């Protein structure tokens with residue numbers, strides 16, 4: 001069985017309460033960190049662990065922490081990003097619902113390491129139940145002396161608050177999140193300055209994903225070097241993958257990075273294959289923003305090597321034939337799914353969620369949605385396909401925040417790998433409204449598709 | 452596009468509600484009370500069912516900010532209702548992962564059962580429904596949520612939707 005660092009005790013009855021969590025070794029990382037380590041030593045352990053941000057970008061957490069400015073007499077903040085709105089991603093909600101103290105423990109250790117005395121956990125507003133769960137966990141931890149003034153008699157003070165958003169995907173982008181936490185519209189800021197220099201209220205701030213912060217707990221307990229032994233290459237440790245779509249057993253799985261993609265989809269310990277005896281057509285491996293891949297290219301790289309669930313292997317082949325691990329939001333599409341419809345659905349999502357600050361994103365996402373809608377509903381033209389590629393290229397790289405790229409990539413990749421399906425929507429427009437294109441050749445052995 | 456809807460009903464917050472506001476404001480450094488805006492708007496909506504212009508004006512006054520600062524926020528975020536809704540607002544996820552496991556048929560069924568279009572309110576004032584974007588429950592789709600507590604209903608079928616609607620009717624005493 002694979003090692004579990006985050007979800008090991010997930011099935012223990014009452015693990016959501018302080019007492020049961022503590023009886024399973026919970027809050028040992030707080031004791032170790034506050035009583036035996038200096039903030040610098042904690043940052044060093046996190047660096048050694050090789051932990052990379054679990055929110056999507058995969059930026060090394062220890063390095064991010066070491067960039068935090070420390071001017072005299074200025075408050076520093078740690079803000080946990082629990083906005084979790086990337087389609088396909090539902091791991092943070094799961095973690096906070098079932099084992100909330102793991103996040104609280106991670107927040108205490110991380111805040112101590114960064115020298116923050118007030119920290120916020122920003123959750124998307126729809127997570128009202130999780131807000132209640134976390135507030136209860138915070139109250140319990142505080143009552144036991146793990147939060148508040150003079151924690152465990154060490155002289156370290158920390159107040160922890162949960163902040164709800166208002167329903168906006170863009171607030172997952174870290175500077176939009178900070179704007180939102182300041183009570184404003186979620187318009188991303190122009191960088192630089194980066195939050196590490198000027199973040200919340202203009203003060204040095206670190207923003208980290210829920211899972212990244214939770215991972216600090218096993219890193220401190222076992223040591224960064226031990227953590228780094230798990231996984232493969234620069235993809236160290238374990239990762240939560242939230243698997244949805246047409247799977248026999250969807251859900252949240254903690255995997256050791258480097259697990260084979262095939263094992264993840266078909267293995268008994270994981271998703272157990274495709275639901276209803278269907279075949280796999282396509283996969284979005286890391287949340288809606290990453291390039292979609294046909295089944296064959298997802299399971300094998302272009303060099304016919306087994307694809308692994310790791311940052312490097314998933315991006316093997318670049319955007320031509322690879323994708324990204326992203327947030328770990330895994331979506332499986334069976335043979336009955338229409339790629340054009342799915343691409344239109346995602347384009348609508350990004351158009352709806354664009355904050356509207358940059359014209360390429362605001363106008364481009366709307367344009368792509370409109371063109372995809374007409375392709376899906378049988379009014380498309382052949383030239384629409386290249387028009388979409390053109391629009392997506394004009395958005396990519398030309399916006400303030402990466403939402404523009406995130407909107408462009410799913411469209412560009414769908415056309416790159418499924419162009420014949422788009423063309424069929426034009427040449428057989430009526431038929432395309434009555435049936436779907438099917439599996440076609442998307443699961444064929446690779447040498448047959450890649451000339 | 453949403454627009455702020457006016458109403459003649461003046462709004463004065465109850466002492467209980469104001470106590471909740473004060474608790475929120477205490478979470479931020481002095482002078483940063485504007486940070487309380489989103490949570491306070493949630494509290495207002497939970498109390499009144501929606502956020503009217505007078506309610507926003509009262510929030511602005513409470514937080515010592517301009518009304519426009521409240522309007523621009525309330526209209527940016529999708530969770531705030533700028534006009535009255537049904538007592539139960541059924542919000543169905545319509546994004547990719549839910550769509551491929553049958554979100555559209557569920558929305559069509561809800562529309563048929565309630566007899567109102569997306570965004571409209573049933574005659575008895577009990578229900579509204581709308582499609583919303585990804586709710587981070589992609590493994591358990593189709594899903595819907597109902598505020599103000601944002602309770603989730605997962606793995607929806609037409610039958611489970613029917614049961615939910617009749618349960619809510621009973622709960623409301625109809």
Ligand SMILES: Cc1cc2nc3c(=O)[nH]c(=O)nc-3n(C[C@H](O)[C@H](O)[C@H](O)COP(=O)(O)O)c2cc1C
Nearest residue numbers: 053054055081083084085172173174208209212402
């Ligand atoms: C449009 C957009 C949405 C994002 N949504 C999230 C999110 O929901 N949760 C998250 O942790 N990071 C999200 N991110 C990434 C954050 O900007 C940031 O990189 C991350 O929170 C850093 O934490 P990490 O280093 O621990 O991953 C998003 C980024 C963009 C551009």
Ligand code: SF4
Nearest residue numbers: 355357358361399401
């Ligand atoms: S890229 Fe889109 S979402 Fe990001 S700042 Fe520009 S308009 Fe807003």
